[in-house]
Amino acid sequence: MKKLNVSGLWPLIPVIVGFYLPIGYVAIQDGMLEFGGNSSDALISSIAVIISTLRVALLAALFATLLGLVDAVCLVGTRGPARAFIVVMLLATFLIPPSALASAVQGVIGSSTLRATVRDELGAVVMLVLRWAPVACAMLLGAAAMWPSEQERALRSLPPWRALFTRARGLSRQAARCAGLLLLLLIPASELPSYAGVETISQRVHARLTVGDAGEGWQLALAMLIPVAIALFFLLPRLHDSSRSTRDNSITGLPGVGQVDLLLAIRSIPAIALICILIFTAWPRASELSTAGSEILGGVIGVLTESPRAILVATISVICGWRLADGGCRWGLLLFGLPTVLPGSLGALALLQSSRSLVPPLLDEYPLLLSMAQFCKLGAIGAAAGFVASRVMPPAEHNSSLFLAPAAGRWRVRFLRSLPVLIPAIVIGVAVVMGEVEATLILAPPGHPAPALELHQLLHFRNDEQAARIALVLATFGALLATAVVAPVARRRT
Amino acid sequence: MGQLSRTVLLFLLVVGCGSENSRSVTIYCSHDRAHSEKILDLFEQETGIEVKAVYDSEATKTVGLAQRVRSERARPRCDVHWSNEPLHAERLAAEGLYDLLPDGAGEGIAQRWRDPDGKWCGFAARARVIALAVNSPVFDSPPSSIGDLAREELRGRVALADPRFGTTGSHLAILRSRLGPDRYRQLLRDLRLNEVQIVSSNSSSRDRVLSGEAWVGLTDTDDIEVVRRRGASIGEGFLRKDGVLLLPNVIAIVKNCPNPEEAQQLLLWLLDQKVEQALAASSSRQVPLREGVAAVPGGLDLSQLDPVDVDWNEAALQLPDAIREAERILLDP
Numbered sequence: 001m002k003k004l005n006v007s008g009l010w011p012l013i014p015v016i017v018g019f020y021l022p023i024g025y026v027a028i029q030d031g032m033l034e035f036g037g038n039s040s041d042a043l044i045s046s047i048a049v050i051i052s053t054l055r056v057a058l059l060a061a062l063f064a065t066l067l068g069l070v071d072a073v074c075l076v077g078t079r080g081p082a083r084a085f086i087v088v089m090l091l092a093t094f095l096i097p098p099s100a101l102a103s104a105v106q107g108v109i110g111s112s113t114l115r116a117t118v119r120d121e122l123g124a125v126v127m128l129v130l131r132w133a134p135v136a137c138a139m140l141l142g143a144a145a146m147w148p149s150e151q152e153r154a155l156r157s158l159p160p161w162r163a164l165f166t167r168a169r170g171l172s173r174q175a176a177r178c179a180g181l182l183l184l185l186l187i188p189a190s191e192l193p194s195y196a197g198v199e200t201i202s203q204r205v206h207a208r209l210t211v212g213d214a215g216e217g218w219q220l221a222l223a224m225l226i227p228v229a230i231a232l233f234f235l236l237p238r239l240h241d242s243s244r245s246t247r248d249n250s251i252t253g254l255p256g257v258g259q260v261d262l263l264l265a266i267r268s269i270p271a272i273a274l275i276c277i278l279i280f281t282a283w284p285r286a287s288e289l290s291t292a293g294s295e296i297l298g299g300v301i302g303v304l305t306e307s308p309r310a311i312l313v314a315t316i317s318v319i320c321g322w323r324l325a326d327g328g329c330r331w332g333l334l335l336f337g338l339p340t341v342l343p344g345s346l347g348a349l350a351l352l353q354s355s356r357s358l359v360p361p362l363l364d365e366y367p368l369l370l371s372m373a374q375f376c377k378l379g380a381i382g383a384a385a386g387f388v389a390s391r392v393m394p395p396a397e398h399n400s401s402l403f404l405a406p407a408a409g410r411w412r413v414r415f416l417r418s419l420p421v422l423i424p425a426i427v428i429g430v431a432v433v434m435g436e437v438e439a440t441l442i443l444a445p446p447g448h449p450a451p452a453l454e455l456h457q458l459l460h461f462r463n464d465e466q467a468a469r470i471a472l473v474l475a476t477f478g479a480l481l482a483t484a485v486v487a488p489v490a491r492r493r494t
Numbered sequence: 495m496g497q498l499s500r501t502v503l504l505f506l507l508v509v510g511c512g513s514e515n516s517r518s519v520t521i522y523c524s525h526d527r528a529h530s531e532k533i534l535d536l537f538e539q540e541t542g543i544e545v546k547a548v549y550d551s552e553a554t555k556t557v558g559l560a561q562r563v564r565s566e567r568a569r570p571r572c573d574v575h576w577s578n579e580p581l582h583a584e585r586l587a588a589e590g591l592y593d594l595l596p597d598g599a600g601e602g603i604a605q606r607w608r609d610p611d612g613k614w615c616g617f618a619a620r621a622r623v624i625a626l627a628v629n630s631p632v633f634d635s636p637p638s639s640i641g642d643l644a645r646e647e648l649r650g651r652v653a654l655a656d657p658r659f660g661t662t663g664s665h666l667a668i669l670r671s672r673l674g675p676d677r678y679r680q681l682l683r684d685l686r687l688n689e690v691q692i693v694s695s696n697s698s699s700r701d702r703v704l705s706g707e708a709w710v711g712l713t714d715t716d717d718i719e720v721v722r723r724r725g726a727s728i729g730e731g732f733l734r735k736d737g738v739l740l741l742p743n744v745i746a747i748v749k750n751c752p753n754p755e756e757a758q759q760l761l762l763w764l765l766d767q768k769v770e771q772a773l774a775a776s777s778s779r780q781v782p783l784r785e786g787v788a789a790v791p792g793g794l795d796l797s798q799l800d801p802v803d804v805d806w807n808e809a810a811l812q813l814p815d816a817i818r819e820a821e822r823i824l825l826d827p
Contacts, residue, residue, distance in 0.1 A: 045822055045826050046826075048826060049825075049826070194656070194694040195694055195698070197691065197692060197693055197694070199692075199825050203656070203658075204821070207658040207659070207817065207821065209561070210558070210560070210561040211658060211663070211813060211814055211817050213814070213818075345558075349561065349565055352562065352565040352566060353565040353568075356565070356566055356568065356569060356571075357568035357569040361569075361752075364571060437551055441548075441550070441551055441558045441559075441562075442558065442561070442562050442565070444548065445546075445571075446520045446521075446522075446546030446547060446548050446571065446572075447546040447547065453549070453551060454527075456551050457526070457527040457528075457549055457551065458527075458528070463528060
C-alpha cells in the first residue's frame, strides 16, 4: 500500500457523516461506555452467538465462493451451447430477496423428508450459499475477463481439464478476496438464518437496541466489530498484485467439454426451477387476469422507481471505494468497509435518531437518509471492488498513467481500465440495495416503494401469487442487470 | 459529459422521489398489510385525504415501527401509530410520545381495552392460540395451558416464534407479570428442556405445524385463519386453563405530529364500528371489542371467549426483563 494521502480521503466523508458520527453519538447517549455487571454477563452469554454467526458466515462464504469459482471457470474456460442463457439464469435470481428464496427452498425441501437439511446451521449455510453463489460467480467472471492474452492462448493449448484446473488455480487469489468480501456481507445477515431457526448476532443487537438495554446492544456490536476490524487490517496488505493485461475475447481454441456442459446444465437447474415455480405460482386464473395485470404493473413501477436510486447509490459507493483503493489508503479502505459488518438496522436507527431533526422538512419526501444508510452498508463491496480493480491493472499500464496529470491518469486511464471489475460490483450493490429490508423499514419515507419489503409482507400472509409476480419482476430486472456482467465475458465467434 | 451527468442525476432524482399532496396523513402500521391496506384505501376514498403508510416486517413485528416512532421523537414524521399489540404502545405512551385521544374516540369500547391515561385505544383484537397438526396425537387432546407445552410427549414438537418480537414477546411479558419472575423463568427452562423449536415469526410457527415438523405452534388466530381460507388443514386450540389472551390492535396519535387534524380524522375513522366489523369479517378474523357487535359466521365472539384481564402497564414494564430472560434461556446456544 502507498503512503497515506489525506487529500484522497474525500470518499470517506459520507461514511463519516452517515455512519461513524451518528453511531458514536447515539452509542454514547445510549450508555455504551457504561459497563456494569449485566453488560459483562450479556457479552459472555453472547459469545456463543458470535461464534455461531461467524461459523455460519464463514462456511457460507467459502462454499458460495467455491460454487461461484466452478461456475466462472467452466463458463470462461470452455465453449458450449446456450452459454449466455446459462449465465443470465445463474445470475438472474440474485435480485430475488431472501424471504422469497427461503420460502421457495423451504416450500420445496422443507416439508419433505429432507427437511433436516434446511434447518439449523446447515440449513442457514445452504440457503446463504444458494443466494450468494451467483454474486461470487459475477465477481469471478469479472476477474476472469482480465486474463492476460498470452496466458489465455497458452491455456488453450493445454488439455481441457488441465486448462480448467490451471484457470481455477489462477483465479484462486481473486476467489480468496471474494470469500473475504462475502464473509463481511454475511456476518450481519439475519434474515435467511432466521428462516432456518439460527440466532445471529444481528438479531440480538437489534433486539437489545429496540426493547432491552440499548447500551448492551452497542457493546455487542462493538464486540463483533473489533475482531473483524483487526483481521481486516492485517489481511489487507497481504493481498498481492496479480498483474493482468488485455484480454482475448474470442472463442478460438477454447475446448468444448461435454462434462462441463452437463455440469453447467445441472447447475442451472435450481435457478430455472425457481423461476418456473414463480411463473407457475404467478400464472393467473381467467378471473384474476386484471388483478394479476395490475399487480405486475405495480411491481414494475416499484422496481423502476426504486432501481435508479439503487443504481446511483451502488455506483457512488463503488466509485468511492475504487478512489480510496487507487489512492492506496489502507486505513481508508478499512473505515469504508467496516459499516458492512454491522446490522443494517443499527446504522439506520443511529442515523434516524441523530440526523433526522437536522434534515429540512422540505426533504422529508426524499429517501436521503435511506440512501445514505445503504451507501454505508455497501462499503465493503465498494472497498473490495476498488481493491481488486486497482490490483488487476498491469504495473506497466499503471506506471504509464502516472506520467499524465493526476486527475487525468486516474479518471481517464485507470478508472476506465477498472470498469470490468467495477461494473459487476455495481450490479451486486444494486442487488443488495433492492433486497435490503432493515434500513428500508426504519428510514424509507412513508409511501416510498420497497419491493423487497412488500414481498416479505406478502409471503407472511401466504399471498403467494402476488409475491410470485413481484419476485418475477425482480428476477427479470436481475436478468437485465446480469447482461452487464455477461458483456465483459461475452466472446466473439471469430 | 458534465451536462449529461447532470441530466442523468436530475432524472434519477425525479424518478426516485415521490410527489406532494395537499392533504395527507402518515400512519405507521404493524397490523398485517393485506388487511390494513384495504381499510386505509377506503379511508382515502371516503375523505380524499392521502394516506402514506409504512408497514412493518413480520420478523421484527411491531418492534421496528415502535422504535421508529421513538427515534423520530425530535421531529415526528408519523401522525397515527397503529400497533398490532398494546405493550409497545403502552411503553411509547409512558415515554410521552403520544397525544391525548380526542373526545369520543372509540365509543363503546370498554375501559379494559384502553390506556387509563387516554393515550391509546384498543380495537379489533386477536387471540393467542395454538395451531395443531391434524394428524398428530395431540389433535384430539390438545394442551390447555402454556405449561402443557413442556410435557414429555411434546418434546421437540412445539414451535414458538422469536420471543423478542411481535405478539410472542407481549405474551411472554404478560405471563411474567401474572406468574412472577421465578415461575416464569422455570416455565422457560422447562420449555428449553423440552426442545421447543424457536422460529422467526408466528407465521413460521404455523408453517412448521403445517409441514408436520411441529405438532403444536403457539401463534395468533389470524395466522391460522389465513391459511385455512386457502384450504390448509390445521387445527386451532385455546389455552383455556391459562385464560384466553386477547391482544387488541392499538391506535394512538403521535405527539407533535405534522398533520394533527388529519390524524384525528383518521383515528376516529379507524375506531369506528365498521372497521372492527371489516376486520372481523376478513381473513384476519379479529375479535370486535365493542359489546353488541355481532361476530360474523365462523368468527370469534368476545362474549364467548371470556378473556383474561391484563394490567397493560404492568405487563409493559415486564417486557424488557421478560425478553431478556427468554433470550438467555431459550435462545442462547
